[in-house]
Amino acid sequence: MHGGTTHFPIALVMASALFDLAGLILPDNPSKTRRVGFQAAGLCTIVFGALGAFGAVGSGLVMSRGQLWGAGNLARHHLFLWPAFGMLIGLATWRLIVRDRGSSRGFKIYLAGSMLAAALMAATGYWGGELLLNG
C-alpha cells in the first residue's frame, strides 16, 4: 500500500513546482489566462500533494511499525522524508492562505521552497526504492 500511495505526493509536488515555474517564466498570452492557469494548477497540485502525503506517511508508519528513524537505508529515507513532509504541509498551507494576494518576491521565495521540497521528495523516493531493492 505504501508503494502505491507514496508516488502521488512525489509526482504532485514536482508537478506543482514545474507549473509555478512555467507560470513565472513563460510569457502570458494576450487574454492573460496562461499565467493564471499555471498558478491555479500549481496551487491544486501542491494541495493534493500535501493531502496525499498523509496517506503516504501513514501507510509508511504502519509498514515500518511506527519507526520514525530506523537504520541504514530506512534512516536515509527518513532523513529526507521528515523535512520534505514538514515543508510540503507548510507550503500548501501558505499557498492556500495567500493565493493570488502575494507579492512577486513572496511567490519567488515560495517557489524556491517548493523546488527544495520536490528535491527532498525525490531523495525520499530514491532511498525508499533502495530500501525496497536492497533491504
Next chain:
Amino acid sequence: MSVEAKAALLAAATALSLLGVTFGVSPFLRPAMAAASKERSTNIVSAAAVRDLQADAKRGHSLFDHNCAHCHGDDARGDEGPSLYDLSLSDARIAKRIKEGVKGEMPKFGSKLNDADIRALIAYLRTLKS
C-alpha cells in the same frame, strides 16, 4: 504584518504541529502492532502443533519482524510479497533466495544477514504452517 508573513507563521505552525502529531502517534503504533503480530504468530504456531519454539526460530522471528515483515506482512501471510506459509522449497533454496533476492521483486539480504541469521530465519519459516 502582511498576509504573506501571517501565512508563513501559520504554515510553520501547521507543519510543526502535524509533525508533532505524527511523532507523537508513532510510539503508540509500535507496541500495539508488535503485540498483535506476536499474538497472531503464536496462535498459528500453536495450531501447527509445534512442540518447542527453538531458540533459532525465536531469533528468526525477530529477524523476520525487522527485515521481512514490511513486505511479507506482520504475520507472514503476504502483503506486497507472497505468503511464507507452507513453503515447499528446500532450506538451500530458501537461503539462496534470501541471500540473492529475486530481481525486481525482492531485495538481496546477503550483505545484511549472515549464515546463522539465515538459518534462524529458515527455522522460523518452518514453523509457519496452516
